[in-house]
Amino acid sequence: MTRARTNARLHATLATLAVLLLPRPQALHAEDDAAARNSGTFSSGYRFVEMSGEELYVNVCRGCHMADAMGATGAGGYPSLTSDRNLEAAGYAIDLVLYGRRAMPSFANMMSDDQIAAVVNYLRTHFGNDYHDAVTPQEVHAVRR
Amino acid sequence: MQDGPLTLRRRDLLSLIGAVAGSAAMYQAMTALGFAAESRYRGPIRLEGDPRGISVLVLGAGLAGMTAALELRKAGYSVQILEFNDRAGGRNWSLRGGDSFVELGGFKQTCDFADGLYLNPGPWRIPYHHRALLDYCKRLNVALEPFIQLNHNAYLHASRAFGGMPQRIRAVKADFQGEISELLAKATSQGKLDETLSKQDQEILLQALRSWGALDGDYRYSAGLISSGYRGYAKPPGGGLAAVPLPSNPVGLSDILNSGLWRYLRNFAEYNFQTTMFQPVGGMDMIGKAFAKEVGDLIHYNAKVTEIVQDDRGVTVTYSDAKNSKSTLQASADWCVCTIPLSILSQLKINVGAAKKAAIDAVPYAGAVKIGLQFKRRFWEEDDAIYGGISYTDLPIRQIGYPNSGYNRTGRAVLLGAYLFDGANAYEFTAMPPDERVAGAVEFGAAIHPQYRREFENGIAVAWHRVPFTLGCSGDWTHEARAQHYDNLCRIDGRIVLAGEHASALPAWQEGAILSSLDAITRLHERVMKT
Numbered sequence: 173m174t175r176a177r178t179n180a181r182l183h184a185t186l187a188t189l190a191v192l193l194l195p196r197p198q199a200l201h202a203e204d205d206a207a208a209r210n211s212g213t214f215s216s217g218y219r220f221v222e223m224s225g226e227e228l229y230v231n232v233c234r235g236c237h238m239a240d241a242m243g244a245t246g247a248g249g250y251p252s253l254t255s256d257r258n259l260e261a262a263g264y265a266i267d268l269v270l271y272g273r274r275a276m277p278s279f280a281n282m283m284s285d286d287q288i289a290a291v292v293n294y295l296r297t298h299f300g301n302d303y304h305d306a307v308t309p310q311e312v313h314a315v316r317r
Numbered sequence: 318m319q320d321g322p323l324t325l326r327r328r329d330l331l332s333l334i335g336a337v338a339g340s341a342a343m344y345q346a347m348t349a350l351g352f353a354a355e356s357r358y359r360g361p362i363r364l365e366g367d368p369r370g371i372s373v374l375v376l377g378a379g380l381a382g383m384t385a386a387l388e389l390r391k392a393g394y395s396v397q398i399l400e401f402n403d404r405a406g407g408r409n410w411s412l413r414g415g416d417s418f419v420e421l422g423g424f425k426q427t428c429d430f431a432d433g434l435y436l437n438p439g440p441w442r443i444p445y446h447h448r449a450l451l452d453y454c455k456r457l458n459v460a461l462e463p464f465i466q467l468n469h470n471a472y473l474h475a476s477r478a479f480g481g482m483p484q485r486i487r488a489v490k491a492d493f494q495g496e497i498s499e500l501l502a503k504a505t506s507q508g509k510l511d512e513t514l515s516k517q518d519q520e521i522l523l524q525a526l527r528s529w530g531a532l533d534g535d536y537r538y539s540a541g542l543i544s545s546g547y548r549g550y551a552k553p554p555g556g557g558l559a560a561v562p563l564p565s566n567p568v569g570l571s572d573i574l575n576s577g578l579w580r581y582l583r584n585f586a587e588y589n590f591q592t593t594m595f596q597p598v599g600g601m602d603m604i605g606k607a608f609a610k611e612v613g614d615l616i617h618y619n620a621k622v623t624e625i626v627q628d629d630r631g632v633t634v635t636y637s638d639a640k641n642s643k644s645t646l647q648a649s650a651d652w653c654v655c656t657i658p659l660s661i662l663s664q665l666k667i668n669v670g671a672a673k674k675a676a677i678d679a680v681p682y683a684g685a686v687k688i689g690l691q692f693k694r695r696f697w698e699e700d701d702a703i704y705g706g707i708s709y710t711d712l713p714i715r716q717i718g719y720p721n722s723g724y725n726r727t728g729r730a731v732l733l734g735a736y737l738f739d740g741a742n743a744y745e746f747t748a749m750p751p752d753e754r755v756a757g758a759v760e761f762g763a764a765i766h767p768q769y770r771r772e773f774e775n776g777i778a779v780a781w782h783r784v785p786f787t788l789g790c791s792g793d794w795t796h797e798a799r800a801q802h803y804d805n806l807c808r809i810d811g812r813i814v815l816a817g818e819h820a821s822a823l824p825a826w827q828e829g830a831i832l833s834s835l836d837a838i839t840r841l842h843e844r845v846m847k848t
């Protein structure tokens with residue numbers, strides 16, 4: 173029997189979860205923005221199934237860089253990606269998503285070339301970033317070591 | 318066969334050594350022959366010599382830092398510890414009713430668990446071969462109880478197999494083992510193993526397969542009381558009239574193969590998860606608290622380290638009060654044991670050699686999420702006869718961990734409603750606000766235990782990438798990074814040595830933190846005694 177495992181998506185009925193009437197934790201800043209809620213997509217394996225840049229940002233990057241891309245600070249921090257001059261060079265962003273650096277994990281084995289191109293393009297055109305020279309999956313592929 | 322009169326068998330050799338030289342020598346010999354090597358731990362550390370007047374600054378009051386502080390002070394050093402949190406323990410941590418936790422991004426959760434209930438957001442189990450950690454538990458009077466890794470009556474669940482119905486681990490294990498045994502018995506009977514095994518060995522193998530796989534007299538794994546004695550009964554044996562058991566029906570091999578449930582069986586086979594496993598009575602943080610009882614007087618809490626500078630005379634660490642970032646304070650010592658997670662240390666100013674700095678920068682931190690859920694009653698015990706252990710699922714919650722204490726009690730209890738380690742789901746749950754994580758755990762968990770919907774009361778969710786004092790769960794070494802950087806990470810650099818699970822071959826385990834710390838202070842002490 174064939175099972176479509178790789179492309180299987182688990183759509184949680186998160187919209188219906190509101191009926192559970194959970195007390196909302198206090199958000200001290202940003203983030204309790206309904207628009208930024210998880211799209212209801214969950215991956216079934218090690219790799220991500222989200223394909224659009226926005227969905228990848230909201231379901232993955234947001235974990236550390238936050239809904240407003242402002243990052244966060246504790247004993248160490250996650251950098252803000254807003255109006256980020258580092259993003260001008262697309263290759264820098266591709267390399268960082270592929271191979272990570274310091275606290276930033278590597279996504280080389282969790283995202284395809286298409287997904288990395290999508291999320292890099294999303295970042296470079298949102299949060300005060302205005303770089304419209306879109307990168308292609310081929311460019312991502314060329315950076316893979 | 319091999320055991321001719323002139324061949325000294327290993328067993329004979331060992332008993333000879335034991336008789337002549339005593340059991341300690343026999344233990345050494347057994348280790349040399351590849352037996353009994355359960356741990357690198359060789360008992361309480363002995364730091365000989367007189368280091369009085371020499372000071373060590375320890376960064377981080379987790380298990381690595383507090384182990385170093387405890388042993389160095391005992392050896393005669395003057396020790397102080399800087400700790401970012403307002404408590405000791407680090408990732409050795411438990412959340413109870415009344416505790417609150419603010420994660421990165423600002424979401425504050427207050428734990429509403431009833432008295433005596435807790436979640437261990439970090440480590441939650443201790444393998445029997447983690448002998449250093451067990452020894453510290455013994456020395457510090459931390460009471461332990463069994464942690465149930467394999468409960469035959471817990472579930473394996475595949476959302477697209479068996480109509481979404483969870484299957485008992487016992488039945489999956491028995492059926493998989495039985496059907497593989499039947500296949501192998503068939504191959505043996507058909508002469509397909511003639512080139513591999515002697516006739517005599519084949520005879521023994523058939524007997525073994527019957528015993529191991531619950532095969533019937535025809536070497537088949539069939540519905541009946543033999544297989545039911547392994548997989549469970551349709552009607553178990555009773556008393557009085559109509560007491561005889563009724564057999565259950567095995568699930569076919571193809572169904573098990575296609576369900577993917579076989580992939581969970583390794584969780585009961587791997588060295589790290591073999592019985593006996595332990596947990597501290599009352600919560601994992603009992604260990605951190607016991608350490609803090611010993612070294613708490615050395616700890617400066619709320620100390621956020623910003624810079625580590627060494628010269629040939631000592632180390633100076635700049636820090637601020639984590640609750641008042643404008644303050645700038647300094648602490649100095651002759652030497653420094655730094656247990657700050659690399660995710661944070663890589664962002665700090667530190668003057669170490671280029672190879673060491675490259676190693677510090679080379680290790681990203683894994684994502685992990687744990688969600689504790691409180692229910693009005695122990696329905697998993699009362700309705701489903703699951704006492705402790707873990708159910709595994711392919712749903713995004715991945716695991717449900719049942720409490721391994723308080724069995725058979727009435728009233729509220731907390732279970733682990735999700736445990737995601739690495740992989741896509743860990744990131745997806747981290748990216749959700751805490752209340753969504755809890756709601757998601759309830760929603761997905763209800764597919765396995767429909768009682769969730771009626772019995773759920775409250776929950777708390779910890780996503781380790783959002784934990785301010787670690788920015789992740791544990792050092793996520795690749796083989797390549799380890800080959801290139803690990804030794805450089807562990808080497809003493811001037812007057813600084815690193816310790817923690819990230820400087821061990823036991824990543825994410827508390828034992829790794831302690832063994833790393835003991836190794837680091839042993840080398841540090843040798844260096845001190847030479848200078």
